[in-house]
Structures are given as C-alpha cells and as structure tokens.
Amino acid sequence: MTDLRFDVDGEELTLEPALNRLQDSDGELRRRASEALAATFRKNLRTFTLITNTLAKDKEISDRWRGFEDIADSRHLANRVERDVVDALAAAVREAYPRLSHRYYAMKARWLGMEVMNHWDRNAPLPETPQAVIRWDDARDTVLSAYQRFSPDMAEIARTFFDRKWIDAPVRPGKSPGAFAHPTVPSAHPYVLLNYMGKPRDVMTLAHELGHGVHQVLAAGQGALMASTPLTLAETASVFGEMLTFRSLLDQTADKRERKAMLAQKVEDMINTVVRQIAFYEFERKVHAERRNGELTSDRLGQFWLEVQAESLGPAIKLRDGYEVFWTYIPHFIHSPFYVYAYAFGDCLVNSLYAVYQNAERGFQEKYFEMLRAGGTKHHSELLAPFGLDATDPAFWQIGLGVIGALIDELEALDK
Numbered sequence: 001m002t003d004l005r006f007d008v009d010g011e012e013l014t015l016e017p018a019l020n021r022l023q024d025s026d027g028e029l030r031r032r033a034s035e036a037l038a039a040t041f042r043k044n045l046r047t048f049t050l051i052t053n054t055l056a057k058d059k060e061i062s063d064r065w066r067g068f069e070d071i072a073d074s075r076h077l078a079n080r081v082e083r084d085v086v087d088a089l090a091a092a093v094r095e096a097y098p099r100l101s102h103r104y105y106a107m108k109a110r111w112l113g114m115e116v117m118n119h120w121d122r123n124a125p126l127p128e129t130p131q132a133v134i135r136w137d138d139a140r141d142t143v144l145s146a147y148q149r150f151s152p153d154m155a156e157i158a159r160t161f162f163d164r165k166w167i168d169a170p171v172r173p174g175k176s177p178g179a180f181a182h183p184t185v186p187s188a189h190p191y192v193l194l195n196y197m198g199k200p201r202d203v204m205t206l207a208h209e210l211g212h213g214v215h216q217v218l219a220a221g222q223g224a225l226m227a228s229t230p231l232t233l234a235e236t237a238s239v240f241g242e243m244l245t246f247r248s249l250l251d252q253t254a255d256k257r258e259r260k261a262m263l264a265q266k267v268e269d270m271i272n273t274v275v276r277q278i279a280f281y282e283f284e285r286k287v288h289a290e291r292r293n294g295e296l297t298s299d300r301l302g303q304f305w306l307e308v309q310a311e312s313l314g315p316a317i318k319l320r321d322g323y324e325v326f327w328t329y330i331p332h333f334i335h336s337p338f339y340v341y342a343y344a345f346g347d348c349l350v351n352s353l354y355a356v357y358q359n360a361e362r363g364f365q366e367k368y369f370e371m372l373r374a375g376g377t378k379h380h381s382e383l384l385a386p387f388g389l390d391a392t393d394p395a396f397w398q399i400g401l402g403v404i405g406a407l408i409d410e411l412e413a414l415d416k
C-alpha cells in the first residue's frame with residue numbers, strides 16, 4: 001500500500017494525500033482525485049483480490065480447526081463480547097440507516113446545491129466551516145472548563161497533563177502523525193501526542209486524548225495486566241470527553257452558520273464511525289461467508305462493496321464508475337478481520353451513557369468514575385448495570401442511535 005502512487009493532475013501522490021483531496025472544497029479536484037484512486041486500485045486489483053481470497057481461506061481453516069462456528073466468533077472472543085450483542089448492534093444500525101445517513105446526506109446535497117452527490121462529495125467541507133485558528137491556551141481552557149462542568153475531579157486529573165508537560169502538542173518535521181494517549185506503565189504516567197494546528201477538530205482531538213489520559217490514570221490502580229480494557233470499551237472516556245467538549249463549544253457559539261457547521265461535522269464523524277463501520281462489517285460478512293464456497297472474483301467483491309455502500313449511504317449519493325474498487329484500501333480487512341464493528345460499538349455505547357447523563361439527577365459522576373477505575377477487570381454487563389444500561393438488550397442500541405438522530409433533528413431545525 002505504501003508503494004502505491006496516484007496521479008492527480010500530474011502529481012504523483014501517496015495514498016494519504018490522495019485521500020485527503022476528497023475533502024477539498026473544489027468539487028472538480030475531488031472528482032479527479034477519486035478517479036486517480038480508482039485507476040491505481042484497478043491496476044492492482046488482481047493482487048488485492050488474491051490477497052483477500054487467501055486470507056479469508058486461511059481464516060476459514062483456522063476457525064474450523066479451533067471450532068469457531070460463526071465467521072466473526074474469534075473476534076467476539078477477543079473483544080469479550082457475545083455474538084448476540086454484536087448481531088443486535090448491526091441490526092439496529094442497519095435499520096437506522098434511513099433516519100441517519102440517508103436523511104443527513106440528502107440535507108447535505110441540498111446545502112452543496114446538488115440534486116444528488118457523487119461518492120467523492122461525501123466528505124466535502126461545508127462553506128460555513130469556521131477558518132479562525134484557535135490558540136493553544138484557548139483550547140486548553142475550553143477542554144478543562146468542559147471537564148470542570150462535568151466534574152471538578154476529572155478536570156483536576158486533566159490539568160495535571162498540562163502542568164507537568166505530559167503533552168507533546170506542536171507539529172514538527174519528522175514527528176509521528178495523528179494523536180494518541182499512551183499509558184506507559186501504571187507506576188509512571190500516560191503521555192499524550194497531538195499534532196495541534198488550531199482547527200476546531202484539533203480541540204476535539206485534545207478532549208479525546210485527555211479522556212483516554214484520565215481513563216488511564218484512573219485504571220492504573222488495577223496494575224499492568226488488568227488496567228487496559230478490551231477494544232469495545234477502550235473508547236469510552238475519550239468519546240465521552242469529546243461529547244462534553246463539543247456540547248460546551250456549541251453552547252458558546254452564537255453564530256447560526258458556525259453552529260450548523262459544527263453540528264454537521266459532529267454528525268459526519270458519527271456517521272463515519274457508526275454507519276460506515278457497520279457497512280464495512282456487512283461487507284466482510286459477505287466476503288467471508290461466500291469464501292467458504294470457493295474463490296471470489298474481483299467483480300463479485302466489487303458487487304458486495306457497492307451493495308453495502310448503496311444500502312448505507314442512501315439515494316442522495318450516487319456511486320459512480322470506479323467506486324467498486326474502493327474496498328481495496330481499508331487496512332482492517334487485511335490486518336484484523338471484523339475489527340471494524342468495535343468503533344460502532346464504542347460510539348453507540350458512549351452515546352447511550354451520555355443520554356443517561358443528560359437525564360440523570362445526581363450521582364452519575366461517581367458511577368462514571370467507578371467504571372473507569374475498573375479498567376479491564378469487569379465484563380461490559382457489570383460496568384453498565386449501575387447506569388441501568390444493558391448491551392444484551394436489543395433495545396439498548398436505540399438509545400445511542402437516538403443521540404445521532406437528535407443531532408440531525410437539530411440540524412434540520414437550523415436549516416429552516
């Protein structure tokens with residue numbers, strides 16, 4: 001993948017910058033980037049198809065030898081989650097496509113002045129997105145005051161990260177991209193890496209990584225072997241911290257156009273985390289299930305991809321020629337089959353928790369701290385029981401999906 005090159009307007013780009021062009025404000029540039037991506041994927045399609053077939057066959061053999069019944073059971077075991085729970089999640093998300101992604105993209109197409117969007121317009125920026133640079137000190141104050149309003153204790157832990165210089169924030173040549181919070185070992189303290197550039201998204205990332213940081217500090221008492229949580233619960237404090245900060249940023253924003261851009265960005269993030277990842281999961285299910293009967297052609301794989309994308313994106317997005325090969329660049333399909341549903345699981349779970357918090361009178365904070373302190377020592381059912389939540393109840397997922405739906409309602413109301 002790192003060796004692939006994409007010819008966009010005569011420039012030879014690697015994958016990341018080429019994908020980045022799909023977020024450009026110029027629609028023609030987005031189209032040309034999409035065509036360049038498709039051209040290189042197509043050139044390598046036979047190799048991608050061979051790899052996918054080989055890995056799926058290999059997995060089928062080891063699943064059979066280990067006695068796993070369903071194609072995703074080994075992943076469920078690693079995630080310490082039951083098959084019924086994941087099945088209920090996937091069913092609930094698919095059932096919600098029309099009122100989440102379909103409804104949102106129809107609205108976005110209208111904003112962009114299009115009858116229907118093309119697949120390369122999905123992540124196009126809205127003209128209302130604010131351009132002002134947010135200073136680091138303001139970002140710190142925004143996140144800490146959002147945390148403070150939730151719980152002074154949580155703000156206290158987060159403040160330590162700034163006071164003791166546990167955060168590497170600026171962009172430097174040669175520095176690793178992205179962002180993370182690393183717990184190191186419980187007897188030491190976590191470190192946070194960011195690439196802070198002053199965009200609203202960067203403030204959310206700071207809130208996200210500090211959430212991980214607080215979680216890691218609180219869970220350290222469980223010791224090196226039990227402090228970390230399975231994947232399905234790993235994003236709890238981070239996404240929750242983001243939600244707190246998002247809400248408080250939104251409250252501070254009086255300008256209607258900026259509010260709309262912020263809400264839209266949040267909804268797009270959520271759709272990419274919940275809807276898109278479940279569509280990926282459905283794609284993998286089709287691939288691995290049919291691989292049991294024999295080898296799959298490139299055409300068949302492309303057909304599966306278009307099916308799950310059409311179902312999840314809805315009628316407002318046209319899947320143009322070339323999109324059928326966009327399954328090839330998703331690294332999770334290669335490295336860790338069925339990993340993708342954990343993103344949807346985590347996001348929906350936190351949304352449900354947030355809904356409980358919004359309706360809770362008192363005492364939510366203490367229970368929340370207890371949950372974080374437990375680290376990896378408890379099953380999800382034990383962790384969620386004090387909040388009156390139960391992920392094994394199929395109705396549970398409606399709470400989290402309802403939070404996304406409510407944000408889209410807010411957007412619709414602003415649109416009037």
Ligand SMILES: [Zn+2]
Pocket residue numbers: 208212235238
């Ligand atoms: Zn995270």
